[in-house]
């Protein structure tokens with residue numbers, strides 16, 4: 254256990270995020286500095302007025318020797334000083350551990366937004382060097398980030414600061430995956446509530462059409478959960494509503510997250526085809542059967558292949574596959590095996606996630622019982638993923654990071670040109686409003702006046718609260734989008 258002790262909360266978030274990245278798998282706690290330093294503590298004493306910070310590592314079981322550093326930068330503003338401190342903190346931990354992190358001192362979820370902003374301000378020349386000097390971003394990640402930023406720019410042009418997209422969340426799944434932190438109820442157990450849930454979605458959609466004055470969305474994304482956990486008749490009703498109130502079939506992209514192969518059959522593919530769904534996801538996560546059982550997916554490797562082939566037979570020509578690198582018990586060879594099997598299927602896009610540990614997932618409990626997940630060379634696995642995607646003629650086109658992400662790496666979307674998931678980029682780069690319907694969803698209004706202002710409103714995560722409070726959920730969105738959308 255590492256304890257971070259500080260006298261000033263100004264550094265709390267960054268100190269925690271970077272310490273977790275340098276010491277993955279170690280439990281990390283924070284507290285205001287007491288009289289005595291605990292063993293295995295990172296002590297941060299700061300005086301913001303004097304722009305001074307002292308950092309001391311006190312050894313115990315995790316740290317093997319004491320060490321201390323000081324930073325003084327009297328001339329800087331508070332904002333500049335905080336950034337200098339973050340870089341200083343990164344350099345100290347890097348020196349202490351002998352490790353470098355691929356994204357350096359960057360701890361945010363949207364590094365591409367940052368890179369794009371810098372590129373717009375000061376141009377492409379010398380950007381890799383700048384990203385290293387200012388943020389310690391490795392050359393490899395800087396090059397990847399610059400490449401993705403250019404791809405995103407081209408993709409986002411028609412949508413930037415105009416129009417909106419629509420998201421509909423269906424919070425039911427065939428079973429709960431070990432790593433899941435999304436809103437997901439067991440479909441079989443909750444089946445009696447599904448019709449009522451769809452009634453609420455219909456009320457939301459009716460209100461949406463009215464609030465948005467019938468403006469057609471640029472893209473429609475039905476996610477969750479697993480929308481295809483619904484039976485064929487329920488799915489038919491849901492997609493009919495999306496087409497009736499949002500013209501979903503006539504938008505630039507109509508995606509259904511058909512993620513779980515154990516939720517798919519020919520009848521549901523036919524329903525999706527009938528309603529003009531243009532893009533689906535069939536997600537293996539891994540091609541190692543043992544891991545699928547361990548993570549609670551309740552489907553086999555053969556089911557993934559069957560579902561994928563059935564989707565192709567049904568006429569889907571834009572199929573994404575999601576993978577997770579760093580699952581328990583897997584090493585680089587397992588990841589290579591998965592990627593080789595994926596390549597043999599030739600999907601149109603690939604989303605490669607690095608496993609992120611979320612407190613709300615069952616994985617946290619699993620780790621407490623079985624120990625931290627170790628043994629994976631994350632960079633080598635991610636390198637093979639990039640190579641595989643390029644071999645399939647794909648380009649990286651969006652990227653985001655999460656807290657507690659394996660290898661301090663990233664999640665990357667790859668696609669063959671023309672088969673990008675536009676909604677994924679829109680949600681990440683926050684250049685277009687997202688109207689979100691369903692339990693546990695977040696709507697986002699992006700102001701179009703160039704101010705960069707974004708306002709959000711959410712809906713209840715608890716299903717029964719959402720069902721009983723549906724009018725209030727609608728009113729929240731009326732307030733957000735109603736007058737000046």
Ligand code: SF4
Nearest residue numbers: 426429430433437478
């Ligand atoms: S399929 Fe997705 S939403 Fe459903 S339990 Fe698994 S990770 Fe969660």
